[in-house]
Amino acid sequence: MSAPLLEIKDLHAKVDGKEILRGLNLTLEAGQVHAIMGPNGSGKSTLSYVLAGRDGYEVTSGSVTFKGQDLLALATEERARAGVFLALQYPVEIPGVPNATFLKAAVNAVRAARGESQYDAIEFLKRAKAKFAELKMDPVFLSRALNVGFSGGEKKRNEIFQMAMLEPSLAILDETDSGLDIDALRIVSEGVNALRAPDRAMLVITHYQRLLDYIVPDKVHVLSKGRIVKTGGKELALELERTGYAGIAA
Amino acid sequence: MAVSQDTVEAVRVASEYKYGFVSDIDDDRPPKGLSEDTIRYISAKKEEPIWMLDWRLAAYRHWLTLENREPQWAKVEFPKIDFQDLYYYSAPKVKEGPKSLDEVDPELLKVYEKLGIPLKEQEALSGIAVDAVFDSISVATTYKAKLGELGIIFCSMSEAVREHPELVRKYLGSVVPVADNFYATLNSAVFSDGSFVYIPKGVRCPMELSTYFRINASNTGQFERTLIIADENSYVSYLEGCTAPMRDENQLHAAVVELVALEGAEIKYATVQNWYPGDKDGKGGIYNFVTKRGACRGARSKISWTQVETGSAITWKYPSVLLEGDDSIGEFYSVAVVNNRQQADTGTKMIHIGRNTRSTIISKGISAGHGQNTYRGLVRMQPKADNARNYTQCDSLLIGPDCGGHTVPYIEVRNRSARAEHEATTSKISDDQLFYCRQRGLSTEDAVSVIVNGFCKEVLQKLPMEFAVEAQKLLGISLEGSVG
Numbered sequence: 035m036s037a038p039l040l041e042i043k044d045l046h047a048k049v050d051g052k053e054i055l056r057g058l059n060l061t062l063e064a065g066q067v068h069a070i071m072g073p074n075g076s077g078k079s080t081l082s083y084v085l086a087g088r089d090g091y092e093v094t095s096g097s098v099t100f101k102g103q104d105l106l107a108l109a110t111e112e113r114a115r116a117g118v119f120l121a122l123q124y125p126v127e128i129p130g131v132p133n134a135t136f137l138k139a140a141v142n143a144v145r146a147a148r149g150e151s152q153y154d155a156i157e158f159l160k161r162a163k164a165k166f167a168e169l170k171m172d173p174v175f176l177s178r179a180l181n182v183g184f185s186g187g188e189k190k191r192n193e194i195f196q197m198a199m200l201e202p203s204l205a206i207l208d209e210t211d212s213g214l215d216i217d218a219l220r221i222v223s224e225g226v227n228a229l230r231a232p233d234r235a236m237l238v239i240t241h242y243q244r245l246l247d248y249i250v251p252d253k254v255h256v257l258s259k260g261r262i263v264k265t266g267g268k269e270l271a272l273e274l275e276r277t278g279y280a281g282i283a284a
Numbered sequence: 285m286a287v288s289q290d291t292v293e294a295v296r297v298a299s300e301y302k303y304g305f306v307s308d309i310d311d312d313r314p315p316k317g318l319s320e321d322t323i324r325y326i327s328a329k330k331e332e333p334i335w336m337l338d339w340r341l342a343a344y345r346h347w348l349t350l351e352n353r354e355p356q357w358a359k360v361e362f363p364k365i366d367f368q369d370l371y372y373y374s375a376p377k378v379k380e381g382p383k384s385l386d387e388v389d390p391e392l393l394k395v396y397e398k399l400g401i402p403l404k405e406q407e408a409l410s411g412i413a414v415d416a417v418f419d420s421i422s423v424a425t426t427y428k429a430k431l432g433e434l435g436i437i438f439c440s441m442s443e444a445v446r447e448h449p450e451l452v453r454k455y456l457g458s459v460v461p462v463a464d465n466f467y468a469t470l471n472s473a474v475f476s477d478g479s480f481v482y483i484p485k486g487v488r489c490p491m492e493l494s495t496y497f498r499i500n501a502s503n504t505g506q507f508e509r510t511l512i513i514a515d516e517n518s519y520v521s522y523l524e525g526c527t528a529p530m531r532d533e534n535q536l537h538a539a540v541v542e543l544v545a546l547e548g549a550e551i552k553y554a555t556v557q558n559w560y561p562g563d564k565d566g567k568g569g570i571y572n573f574v575t576k577r578g579a580c581r582g583a584r585s586k587i588s589w590t591q592v593e594t595g596s597a598i599t600w601k602y603p604s605v606l607l608e609g610d611d612s613i614g615e616f617y618s619v620a621v622v623n624n625r626q627q628a629d630t631g632t633k634m635i636h637i638g639r640n641t642r643s644t645i646i647s648k649g650i651s652a653g654h655g656q657n658t659y660r661g662l663v664r665m666q667p668k669a670d671n672a673r674n675y676t677q678c679d680s681l682l683i684g685p686d687c688g689g690h691t692v693p694y695i696e697v698r699n700r701s702a703r704a705e706h707e708a709t710t711s712k713i714s715d716d717q718l719f720y721c722r723q724r725g726l727s728t729e730d731a732v733s734v735i736v737n738g739f740c741k742e743v744l745q746k747l748p749m750e751f752a753v754e755a756q757k758l759l760g761i762s763l764e765g766s767v768g
Contacts, residue, residue, distance in 0.1 A: 086723050089715065114725040126720040130738030139734060140724035147725070179738070196724065 037102055039064040039235045040204055045096035046260075047084045053094070054080040056260035064203070065232040069246055069271060070239045072257035073279045078239045079123065081257070082208040085237075086120040087113050100204065114140075115147035119202035121193040123209040128180040133192065134162065136180045141199050165198045169225040187218030194225040205229070206237045211245040223248030243275040256282050317368040320344065323473055326373045330442045330477075333449060343462045343472035354466045358629035359658045359690060360598050362571065365536060372474045372507070431489075437482040438493055441509050444480035451482055455513055459542040459579045459606070467538040467600075468575040475509035475540065483518040483549070492748055494523040508539040514549035516582065521552040523751055535560075537596075539574045547582025547609065552590070554747055556755050559595035561762075564653070566625025569597025576603035577633075580612035580641075588615040589632065590746045592755040594762040597626060602660065604633035607641035607672075614643040617743040619755070621736075621762045622655025622687070631661035631692075636672035636702065645676040648740045651687035652763055658690040665702035672702040680710040681739050683732065683763070733760040 040062040047055040054077045062068055072078050083091045085098065087110040098105040105113060128136065138158045145152060153161065159176075166173040171191055181189050190210055197205055207226065211219055226249050230236070238249055246254070246268060254270040255262045256279070264270065264282050274282065314325045323344055327337040354365075431438050437448060444452050462472045483489050514520050537559070543551050553576075562569025572595075578587035589603035605614030616632035634643035649657040663674045680689030691708045713735050721731030736759050737744065744752050 086719075088719050088723075110719065110722040111725055111727055114723050120723050122720065122723075126714075126716045128717055128720070128735055128738055130741035131734055136721075136724070136734060139726055139730060140721075143725035143727070143730070200724065 037099075038062060039101060040105075040237075041097075041099040043097045043099075045084070045098065046094045047080060048092045048094055049080060049090060054260055055084065057096070058257075058261055060255065060262060062204070062235045062237065064235050065230075066252045067230065067236040067238060067249065069249075069251040069254045069268075070237060070257050071241070071243075071254060071271065071274060071279075074241075076257045077260040078257055079208055080260075082120055082206045082237075082239060085113075085204075085206060086110060086118060111143070112147075114200075115144050117203035119197050119200055119205045121190075121197060121205065121207045121210050123212055125181050125184075125189040125193055127182045127184075129182050131180045132177055133180050134158070134176040137162070137196055137199055140196070144200055162199065165195065169195060169198055169228055170221070171195060171225065186213040187215070187221070190214060190218065190222050191225065194222055194229070198225070198229055201234075203233060204235050204237070206239065208239045209241065210238070211240055211242065219245065220248060243271045246271045258282070314371070314373055316371055318344075318370070318372055318474065322372050326474060326476065329373065330445070332442075332445055335449070335453065336445050339457070339462075340473050340475075343469055344474075346463055347466075347469045347473055350466050350469060355600075358600050358660070359656065359692075360600060360627040360629050362598055362627075365571070367470075370536060373476055431491075434487050434490070435484040436487060436489055437480065439480055441475070441478040441480050441511065444511070448480070448482070451513065452480070452511070455542070455544055456509075456511055457542075459544060459577050460540050460575050465575060467573045468540050471507045471509060471538050471540045471575070475507045478508040478510040478539070478541075479512075479522075480510070481512040481520060481522065483514045483520045485515045485517060487515075487518045489518070489520040492521050492523050494525070506535070506537045506539070508537075508541075510539070510541040511544075512542070512551060512553070513544045514546065514551050514585075516546045517548040518546075519550045521554070521748060523554050523556075523748060525556045525558070525751070525754070535570045537570055537572045537574070539576075541574070541576040541603075543578030543587055545578065545580050545582065545585035545587050545612075548584045549582065550586040550588075551578060552588045553578070553603070554751055555589075555591040555593075556747075556751055556758060557591065557593045557595050557599070558758055558762075560597075561595050561624065561626050562597040564624045566597055569626070570595065571598045572596040572601060573598075574601040576601065577606065578604070578614070579606040580609050580614060580638075582612070583609040583638070584611045585609050586613040586615075588613075588617070588746070590615075590617040590743065591619070591630075592740075592743070592747070592751075592758065593618070593620040593628060593630060594758045596628075599626075599628040599630050601630045602632055604635070604662075605643065606635045606637065607643065607669075608637045609641075610638040611640045612638055613641070616643075616645045616647070616661075617746045618647045618659075619650070619740045619743045619759070620648070620657055620659075621650045621759060622652070622657045623762055624653040624655065626653075626655045628656070629658040629660055631659045633662040634664070634674055636663075636665045636669035636674070639668065639670040639672070641669055641672045643674045645674070645678075646742055647676075647678045648743055649678070649680045649689050649691075650683070650736055650739065650759075650763070651680065651689045652683040654686045656688045656690070658692060660692045660694075662694040662696070663704050663706075664694075664696040665699045665704065667698045669699045670701050672699065674704040676704070676706045678706075678708040679739065680708075681736065682710065682712045729760070729763075732763055736760075736763060 038061045042058055042060040045055050045058040070078055093106055142152045163173055210222060251268055254266055256264040314322055323340050327340060460468050462469055481493060512522060545551050559570040580587055587605045593599050607614050614634050620628045620630050622628050632645055645661055647659045649659055651657040659678045665672045678691045682689055689710055693706050695704050697704055717735055718731050737756055744755055747755055
């Protein structure tokens with residue numbers, strides 16, 4: 035059996051001097067989708083930021099191996115170029131920067147790291163339009179300033195679109211369902227499902243089971259107090275929906 | 285939210301100045317210091333008529349009465365300048381004025397090549413007429429014939445003084461009077477050269493006119509003088525761009541630019557200024573004390589200033605518009621970047637004199653390192669300026685904890701029907717924005733560049749295409765640093 039795409043071993047991490055992750059273990063194979071569920075404050079978002087390498091999230095012990103290399107040794111942008119993508123819970127607005135300009139720069143940075151050719155404006159637009167069609171999304175927001183004045187649903191769709199363009203090996207979706215109405219949730223989920231691939235793994239972080247009606251996970255992990263306390267199949271999410279976290283996460 | 289330490293470090297340690305080289309050309313210059321003899325020397329060197337010399341001498345005599353009266357109100361600090369310790373004229377040695385580019389000193393042409401502006405290529409490819417100023421003298425003027433067919437005059441100021449005295453005497457000092465301010469008076473006494481443009485009635489200048497200034501000789505104050513006249517219902521777009529070689533001693537630059545737009549005429553004046561800003565401790569940068577002003581003399585005339593100021597140790601500059609004609613329009617679009625120890629005090633004056641006059645001011649100030657950036661602007665509605673309108677927007681972007689951004693608007697409304705609006709914002713590049721960019725694969729430097737270019741977009745899109753690209757690169761370079 036080949037090495038897993040992502041292997042997290044006994045991970046401890048601090049934010050503002052407070053220990054949030056306390057010995058987290060997780061293994062993710064290529065092609066799989068895992069859901070991480072857990073109550074508020076269990077460390078779900080911290081895990082996503084630690085994996086993405088955000089400043090201020092300090093790993094105190096443990097290891098993270100991604101495609102056989104030490105992920106924690108890489109800078110934020112190096113992780114992105116190596117294939118780690120984080121869809122943010124609250125995508126950031128950057129005034130004056132057209133979505134297309136930003137994404138073209140990002141795609142070319144990632145392609146350069148992979149030793150691939152740079153897209154010129156025409157090639158980029160062609161690819162972007164193809165992806166929009168694939169995701170059944172509206173290409174209108176390419177010319178708009180990055181996330182500025184976007185509705186909650188548009189921001190999340192934009193994250194999924196960026197993911198499609200960047201073609202990551204590991205996609206982390208941090209509460210992508212938050213703030214979405216049922217129609218937006220369906221559109222975003224369909225986009226995610228369209229991006230499932232044998233060489234791509236996804237870590238779907240969510241509070242609620244309803245997202246998993248659309249994005250069906252291979253495994254569900256329950257995170258509590260900085261540790262995975264239970265792992266099961268998709269039926270575990272349904273069980274949580276009925277019983278709440280209290281029984282499991284105590 | 286505080287910016288990550290990486291970014292602060294990235295912008296604090298500026299990269300080596302990209303255009304820091306010195307070309308080896310013999311100087312031809314009078315001794316240091318300023319006296320009537322210096323002025324006579326300059327005037328004689330340029331074979332000027334007596335009226336020009338008299339004008340200079342009158343300015344000099346007035347300047348003497350201004351001793352120690354340099355403007356003090358700007359938020360900039362620098363050691364007092366010893367005006368007797370400067371050279372006031374420097375010209376490359378040329379036996380006779382060159383007739384074509386082939387006669388130009390090859391050393392000089394090499395300098396332009398290093399700067400990426402080979403004249404021949406420009407002439408052949410870009411359709412831009414270039415009046416190249418090297419130090420103080422115009423060495424080559426291109427496209428003259430083509431412009432001449434339309435009756436457009438585009439030449440050095442020295443040539444204009446000799447060839448078109450009636451225009452020069454009528455308009456020189458008519459917008460920026462000799463006694464306007466300390467530095468303008470000094471310039472009037474000792475101005476070396478610059479550009480002269482005249483667009484005849486009803487003519488639309490078919491190409492962007494462009495001048496590249498370059499300060500080269502050590503210790504030589506640069507006193508450019510530019511005069512642009514757009515006659516009735518004419519149009520011209522003028523581009524000015526600057527780079528300078530690295531120097532240890534501060535170099536003074538006190539230019540004067542005057543624009544005159546007659547009835548129905550439009551002048552667009554764009555500047556990309558990239559003079560040596562000094563090292564990271566502020567040592568050795570250019571002092572840029574410039575007086576730029578346009579007069580909308582006729583009804584329905586329009587003057588638009590666009591500037592991208594990334595260089596100089598100190599920038600003191602207020603491109604202004606006198607809105608004299610009814611229904612005339614003044615615009616000011618500005619990006620000013622300070623990094624390390626740079627100081628900029630820049631803005632505009634919109635003086636509404638005629639009825640239904642309108643002005644727009646968009647100012648984007650970016651501060652990094654220990655830089656101090658001040659927007660200082662005056663909007664004045666005179667008693668007869670019925671229905672005058674102004675809209676002002678001043679945005680400041682701060683990078684790191686040690687810089688400053690300041691907005692100092694002066695608004696004087698003396699007409700009840702006039703209206704002035706002022707909006708100002710101050711923001712920082714947030715950790716969230718940087719993280720977002722880096723998570724998508726951009727380096728910190730590229731992330732800063734992307735965010736800054738977005739911040740400046742409204743101004744950059746006012747630049748002609750070829751300048752907009754250069755300006756975007758410059759913004760990146762100005763804020764560039766070594767990221768670990």
